[in-house]
Amino acid sequence: MPLPRAHDKNTRELCRYRQLDVQRKGVKNMHVPVDRLTELAEDLAARAAHLIWTDRLPAAARRRVEGLRGTATTISPAGLGAERLIRELLAEYRPSDAVLGHTAVTPGQVTWVVDALNGNANYLSGLPSYSVSVAAMLDDVVLAAAVVEPHSRRTWSAGLGQGARLHDRMISDSWLELGVSSTERLDVAVVSTGFSTTAATRVIGALLPHIGDIRCSGSPALDLVHVAAGWTDAHVDRGVSLRERAAGLLIAEEAGATVCQPGLDGVVLASASRIFDALLQVLDRGAAAEAEAGTSLTLTAVRPRRTA
Template structure:
């Protein structure tokens, strides 16, 4: 060879336009998730502003659901309509499932799951702990979620593969992290109660058994806010336990006979790093 150089290893010429499926899929997913997140933030933010600034002084119950104390107000309905109208305008091929009855089948593989006002009783009474929840599923798997708590001026959001974050005037923008799980007797836990009297009685018995075992129990009135507070390290855990309704396929049936409770409660979120 000229100059005494040995030929190097054979390297096949790179073909232009060579497909890289994994990278392409990842890029497409990232772009889609960013689009869904921005829409969820906008929808939840607008609904939160409507609920905060538009609450009538004479707000009353518009309807009830599972029991006379499981209430819906005109503002629940207005907030859900605002969210669903915005989503339908921006992404008309997506499906929708709303707490207050909004439902539509989609063709895109994306479905939005919406609770326009979590903590309606608090809102009805003028208490500040309530939230708007907007999430997006892709082929049945959650990929984006937003919870905004307007009276705390705080918004939580999570995207699959990117972690969970909070923004607000209280502590700025930060990545969420649970507290290290403490011994049970040092745990501050939160819970919620059902609106059906028989289930509430069962839950009260569970709370009676639990309270001597933990630091204390909180009952804020919005499970969405409670779960975000667990994620932010403000609570050590959240649980809600009640007999299952008929048709669930489990042996714990509601409101008939039940087997002896298992401990700890099945439905629980415990803080962990």
């Protein structure tokens, strides 16, 4: 499906999804305890982050002895342990819920989407940009989410229709309300993306002449919550799995970002609203150029949706 044209007057409304749209689908009428799910997501992510952080020194010792370097496919014992901990806690506190990839999911059942070590290659390489991502979904709607950065203990979280917030002990003991940047010009915007695929590099090629600067943390969940905090202005990527994106996308959107959800190819776009049209227009032109050249740009399959 072609990328929606930025000059189409309906594009912004298609991509900007508010909680009222979900409520009309019946989520509100099902009396889902979004606030309690959000608190549980925060607790699960924080406990898993603590486990991962305490394993960092043994992991560093193993790297020195064995000469290991992290890759996207390397399995980390800390990540496996953190995921096991989250599943055990969910079995205790929410035994009737499903966990994506581990238990069968039925319609109307709350399903937990867990990425216990988002940025696994960074962790194995000794870099601090990794996170724990936890989200609760009902059918295809993300209801609650939390992302925790183990080394800083920062926690970003959101509940559907309840806004997004940040807990950063270096700044305050209280929770801080999140809001995206007020940037109005794409040429000064800081945009994050990924470098892991050939398709992602095409996105970078399309963006670089038109933006202020580019970033890549190696953790899609962190990239998305950085948009929520206003630290970057947009995030564009492809090949991002549901586990990697579910929590970060809800947090970004509840902070005011305009989001285009991916189809099966995993394209993700989250942007401060004032540069969204310009950003989409650049990507649209890039897609047209790639089509003329007989290749496929990363974002030609974007479909504006508000499901995960």
